[in-house]
Amino acid sequence: MPSVAIDDNKRMHLRVSPEAKAKLIRAAAIQNTDLTNFIMQTALKEADSVIEAAEAVVLSRRDFARVLELLENPPKPNAKLGAAIAALPSAI
Structure with missing residues (x-):
């Protein structure tokens, strides 16, 4: 999963065209909420x-x-798996 740097502040900056902003404001008003909440x-x-x-x-x-x-019925380990397990460092 990619990691994303997150600023500590609670603001996001978003650039939108005037038309897009007007549409968002209209939709927010229809749902009787503010733009941020919408x-x-x-x-x-x-x-x-x-x-x-x-x-x-x-x-x-x-x-x-x-x-x-x-x-429920795992297959028996094959030679490659056995070699990979043998190559692991021993547990302390």
Whole structure:
């Protein structure tokens, strides 16, 4: 997940065209809220949607059944896995 630097202050600066600002103000007024609240509510809903879509794993029924099968009955380690485990530093 990419990391983003976050300023400590609580302000964000946003450049918008006069037409876009007028549309946002109009939509905020229709919802009987102020511009900041309208933008935050809308942006946070979209952020939640984007994050959920990026983090969700959707499997077909067949693939879901296969994952469950592998969790319940994992395959025996192969030679490559055995070599990788042997190459790990010993635990202290």
